[in-house]
Amino acid sequence: MNNSILEYFVCPVCKKSLQCRQNCDIIETGVLFCSECGRDYPVIRGIPRLLPDSLMPILAEQLSEDFSSFSFSYPIKKRNYRSDFETDDFIKKQISTMTAFGYEWNQFTEFTKEFTHNEYIRTLSPFPPDIVKNKIVLEAGTGAGIFIDWFDHYDASHIFGMNLGLDVESVNKKTSHLNTVTIVQGDIFHLPFADKKIDFVISHGVIHHLPNPEKGFQKLIPAVKDRGEIFIWVYGKDPIVPIIELLRKILHKIPKSITKTLSWFFALTLLFLKIVYLALNKIPGCKKLAKQVPYKQYAVRSFREMQCTIMDKLFVPVVNYYDKPELESWFKSAGLKN
Structure with missing residues (x-):
């Protein structure tokens, strides 16, 4: 540091x-x-x-x-x-989340450059990729740190990557060559950053894992400078969510030592959907049908990246899903504007 x-x-x-x-x-x-x-x-x-x-x-x-x-x-x-x-239940969920992601992101540390760039562009759309240029950036929940290289590539002035658990260890090693990066172990609900110091706060795929997501969002806002920006990305609602949640409530309780093996088997489902989607796209007249394939957005991912997605959805203690009006109400209640 x-x-x-x-x-x-x-x-x-x-x-x-x-x-x-x-x-x-x-x-x-x-x-x-x-x-x-x-x-x-x-x-x-x-x-x-x-x-x-x-x-x-x-x-x-x-x-x-x-x-x-x-x-x-x-x-x-x-x-x-x-x-x-x-509350006791709140703290219990925080500790479980701290442990789950500390394990996950120390297991899945390497991702292809193509995947990380595609994910970066897709996540920040419709903003330009250089939205971070010359800005102080806080990534609240940096996970495996897949965006940090791209924040640096697009000339962020300084990047703070924060995780709750021991996944900070692997991210710190991964980004040690970057002089513009500081990795911090901290909690969104007790944000260890001074008010109005950060130009761009981003939380990608994190808020929905909190025991109180809206409060977590509210806790990030004071760190943002006047005329600064805050960006969050969360899981959206879809018809298959009830099935996923039924599985998650069972699977997240199993020992961490076997979750990686189990996630491999569940990832085969995403691989099958990827094969179906790519095959339909090659058949004349079937492109409309291909668009109906669920989770087709994961077709650009390797099998290992799919396995990581399974870990993120099925083997963690807390997951919430949202639609656009719900998130818009958060921003409106906080007095934030586009």
Whole structure:
């Protein structure tokens, strides 16, 4: 982590600025502390770990060896603040999500350049791909970091990629060659970014996995500069959703150690649909029929990328689906305009 970007961070609990105990330009291992509430946060392998009280003990367990080398002024065991919306069920879902995606994105780390660029262009449409040019970008939920290279390619000034779980480890390694990138471990509901500091906030395929998606969206807005932009992409509703949800409610409870194998078998369905779609497109007079094939948008994906899609839909604790009017109401309620 570069010390020069410290001005962008705040304590996720009291929202006051953070300071660094080290007097150096690059912080690989260190501590950021809040002079207001006294909480201190570790920087481990160059990643600031800015989690709220409800999740920091989980991280301390996951990285017990790393945490053992720190002497915290504000002991982890005494961090018991909860926001009013953090019910036991809410926190349980957050921890499950933190674990599920920490596993998924450390398993699926490599994607083809063609796929990532197609996904980038498709997601941001109808905006131009260089919408990030000369802008400070926050990707809230960067997953495997498939967009970060393209933010850099299209000349973003600086890119913050934030994940909730240990998937930050693989993304940090993947983007270590980019001087314009900072990977952060943080929570959307307790956003560790100062108000009105970010030009472009994007959350692609993340909001719908939150226990309270609309509140998560609302928590991102204060970070956006005046006349800045916020962009979200979520799963849309379609007739097959009830079947998918029925499967997910069963499958997300199975041990993580076998989800990757099971996702391989389910991905065969998407592969079959891809074959049908491509075959129909080659038959004269069948292009209209080809358009009726479900999930044809996945025809551009490799089998491994399809497997990752299955993991994202069936083996995670929370998934929500939306239509356009619902999302428009979020933006309207927040007073945002195109």
